[in-house]
Amino acid sequence: MHWSEYLLPLTEGAWVTVQLTVYSTILGGVLAFVFGIGKLSSNLAIKSVSVGYIEVFRGTSLLVQLFWLYFALPLAGMAIGIDLRLPPVVAGVLALGLNIGAYGAEVVRGAIQSVHQNQREAARALNFTPRQTLFNIVIPQAIPEMMPSFGNLAVQNLKDTALVSLISLGDLTFRAEQIRNFTQDSTTIYTLLLLMYFGMAVVLTIIMRIVERFAGRWRMAGS
Amino acid sequence: MTDAIIRFDKVVKRFGDLTVLDELDFEVKKGEKVSIIGPSGSGKSTVLRILMTLEGIDGGVVYVDGEPLWHELREGALLPAGEGHLRRMRSKLGMVFQQFNLFPHMTVMRNITEAPVKVLGLSRKDAHLRAEELLDLVGLADQAKKFPHQLSGGQQQRVGIARALAMRPSILLFDEPTSALDPELVGEVLTVIGRLAEEHDLTMLLVTHEMRFAREISDRVCFFDRGQIREEGTPEELFTDPSEDRTREFLKAILD
Numbered sequence: 001m002h003w004s005e006y007l008l009p010l011t012e013g014a015w016v017t018v019q020l021t022v023y024s025t026i027l028g029g030v031l032a033f034v035f036g037i038g039k040l041s042s043n044l045a046i047k048s049v050s051v052g053y054i055e056v057f058r059g060t061s062l063l064v065q066l067f068w069l070y071f072a073l074p075l076a077g078m079a080i081g082i083d084l085r086l087p088p089v090v091a092g093v094l095a096l097g098l099n100i101g102a103y104g105a106e107v108v109r110g111a112i113q114s115v116h117q118n119q120r121e122a123a124r125a126l127n128f129t130p131r132q133t134l135f136n137i138v139i140p141q142a143i144p145e146m147m148p149s150f151g152n153l154a155v156q157n158l159k160d161t162a163l164v165s166l167i168s169l170g171d172l173t174f175r176a177e178q179i180r181n182f183t184q185d186s187t188t189i190y191t192l193l194l195l196m197y198f199g200m201a202v203v204l205t206i207i208m209r210i211v212e213r214f215a216g217r218w219r220m221a222g223s
Numbered sequence: 224m225t226d227a228i229i230r231f232d233k234v235v236k237r238f239g240d241l242t243v244l245d246e247l248d249f250e251v252k253k254g255e256k257v258s259i260i261g262p263s264g265s266g267k268s269t270v271l272r273i274l275m276t277l278e279g280i281d282g283g284v285v286y287v288d289g290e291p292l293w294h295e296l297r298e299g300a301l302l303p304a305g306e307g308h309l310r311r312m313r314s315k316l317g318m319v320f321q322q323f324n325l326f327p328h329m330t331v332m333r334n335i336t337e338a339p340v341k342v343l344g345l346s347r348k349d350a351h352l353r354a355e356e357l358l359d360l361v362g363l364a365d366q367a368k369k370f371p372h373q374l375s376g377g378q379q380q381r382v383g384i385a386r387a388l389a390m391r392p393s394i395l396l397f398d399e400p401t402s403a404l405d406p407e408l409v410g411e412v413l414t415v416i417g418r419l420a421e422e423h424d425l426t427m428l429l430v431t432h433e434m435r436f437a438r439e440i441s442d443r444v445c446f447f448d449r450g451q452i453r454e455e456g457t458p459e460e461l462f463t464d465p466s467e468d469r470t471r472e473f474l475k476a477i478l479d
Contacts, residue, residue: 121277121320122324122326124276124277125318125320126342126387126390127313127390128338128341132342136341218328219327221370221372
């Protein structure tokens with residue numbers, strides 16, 4: 001088998017990896033905002049749930065979370081009579097998204113807290129409600145602060161998708177393993193694998209840079 | 224209880240062990256322009272921050288427009304005010320900050336229209352018209368589309384004044400409005416404040432180190448020292464013939 005014949009199955013796998021990355025990064029982004037804001041809530045219940053979520057998912061291995069969702073959850077569901085079997089894609093996106101969301105929540109919290117107290121005082125003097133202050137004054141200023149960290153997390157997430165090959169999802173790593181088992185051509189396949197992940201990471205980094213610029217465009221006005 | 228629009232009745236404010244306001248009694252009449260001068264740490268800014276509800280109080284009662292600011296009268300007792308009461312009271316006041324505190328992610332126009340639209344419920348169009356008038360007043364009609372960081376400090380502070388005025392407060396608080404400015408930019412801000420003082424029946428409370436300016440625009444000047452008003456009077460009295468040694472020392476130090 002010539003190495004160029006590996007490319008088609010690998011590209012198919014890469015497409016699955018791209019989809020997993022996009023969906024789980026979006027899910028993670030949403031979770032990051034919900035729980036990052038939640039952690040700063042004055043409501044003790046909301047705060048506790050947010051802290052709990054962040055600590056559990058940062059404090060356990062992604063691989064174990066993935067196995068738990070895919071292998072343990074259906075059994076737990078069966079015990080109480082609910083069908084909780086998840087398709088591999090759903091389990092993969094959930095585990096990755098929940099994981100990246102927990103790290104992202106800390107980024108969101110930090111960025112919100114970094115907005116100068118001055119801004120909150122001005123908002124209070126103008127009689128904005130706490131909610132208006134958060135969403136109209138504080139968060140728009142915090143988002144550009146979050147973007148570099150979000151960029152790192154997204155690339156991290158892309159690389160972490162390789163783990164889902166372990167629950168039989170046909171991503172890039174899974175396809176590479178299949179071909180390797182068949183051809184024993186480890187050097188070529190793993191080299192291609194490295195290059196393809198790196199290529200995707202470069203594209204992702206460029207996309208995040210563009211988003212970052214867009215989010216902070218008011219900072220650059222006139223210069 | 225005359226026509227005082229602001230009244231501090233034995234107000235105490237502490238930061239930890241430090242007593243910033245020590246049973247302060249203080250009154251401002253409706254439409255009066257009052258300057259507060261005094262050494263740093265004497266509690267001048269704290270008076271404004273308490274009025275703007277940015278700092279609570281530890282004792283006494285503050286009245287604005289005859290109503291307690293930090294308390295609500297419930298079942299005959301003065302109880303700490305809830306957010307609803309504070310919101311209602313806050314709408315009577317506006318504040319101009321030392322560091323301007325403009326919203327950096329909004330254009331000048333948006334800075335001025337955001338609160339009237341979101342808080343007062345004005346239409347975008349009405350808020351826009353109001354903002355244009357105010358920008359005219361502060362001499363920045365051509366800067367509406369710029370972001371704060373594209374303006375000089377003096378221009379930013381004038382936007383700050385327009386932003387506070389857009390909420391139509393009856394009391395405007397100035398917290399050292401020119402202290403963060405380069406010397407050559409102080410004049411343009413003082414001109415705007417001076418014009419406001421002359422042309423509007425707004426009640427103005429100004430904390431400042433600009434003695435000449437305080438003398439020009441104020442009906443009354445209060446010298447603050449260690450959490451109390453050490454001496455007050457018309458600018459003439461206070462600046463030319465202060466009766467207290469502390470006032471004389473302070474004026475001598477600052478005017479030399």
